[in-house]
Ligand SMILES: *[C@@H]1O[C@H](CO)[C@@H](O)[C@H](O)[C@H]1NC(C)=O
């Protein structure tokens with residue numbers, strides 16, 4: 001019974017986990033075709049309209065609510081102070097008046113996160129000023145048609161990993177243009193099977209493994225396996241309990257029969273035998 005209880009609790013927590021997972025954002029890796037534009041399952045995202053191309057940051061003075069302000073520029077690197085050179089994200093400690101590079105422009109990668117959706121990731125390794133540090137900035141692309149561009153500091157958690165929300169209409173994916181005039185209305189159109197090939201060579205599709213995805217689909221596979229195992233265990237338990245139940249039913253019937261006998265004969269020996277067969 002204790003093990004059944006444990007299983008019950010496990011199932012409850014598992015279903016909770018499944019609920020959280022199904023609420024999670026679908027992974028849509030984005031393939032860069034410039035330093036700030038990429039294509040994913042939703043379409044094309046291009047941050048060029050909110051990027052400066054004159055060595056200055058488009059977003060600046062973004063506060064963390066304490067003593068730091070941040071500057072950010074997509075697409076092109078900028079310089080700030082003597083420390084931030086070719087930066088994508090630069091931090092200024094306003095009390096110490098000290099600059100830190102959070103991410104260099106040429107380190108940009110797209111990250112598809114089940115928690116945040118699409119993010120642009122920038123990183124830096126700095127030996128100077130001391131102490132040497134690796135910092136990472138995640139700019140979460142928040143599609144907001146009402147905003148041209150607004151950068152908001154979210155958190156530094158864990159330390160040296162900085163999260164920002166970029167609210168922008170340019171963070172919204174533009175669906176690919178229809179290839180033919182009649183194609184605009186066919187949302188769920190299924191193409192006919194391709195004609196039989198006469199020339200060799202299958203069409204090449206881009207390998208998804210080449211994409212930098214930190215929150216990989218492995219977690220989903222593990223979850224699926226877990227569910228499968230639990231289902232197998234559950235089936236086993238159902239079969240087992242049916243067996244045990246029928247066995248008990250039988251023994252109860254036997255007991256009843258024996259009770260009838262002992263009522264007829266009333267001998268102590270028979271009572272002993274009955275007690276032995278009892279669980
Ligand atoms: C990137 O892809 C988009 C749409 O797929 C296209 O419009 C754009 O011209 C491409 N840019 C570059 C630099 O290749």
Ligand SMILES: *[C@@H]1O[C@H](CO)[C@@H](O)[C@H](O)[C@H]1NC(C)=O
Pocket residue numbers: 061063
């Ligand atoms: C930065 O923002 C603060 C308030 O958030 C403001 O007082 C200050 O003038 C701003 N500085 C610049 C350079 O824009």
Ligand SMILES: *[C@@H]1O[C@H](CO)[C@@H](O)[C@H](O)[C@H]1NC(C)=O
Pocket residue numbers: 125132133134
């Ligand atoms: C920074 O990262 C590099 C390579 O990614 C690693 O070799 C180095 O030890 C890291 N430095 C610190 C201070 O974490």
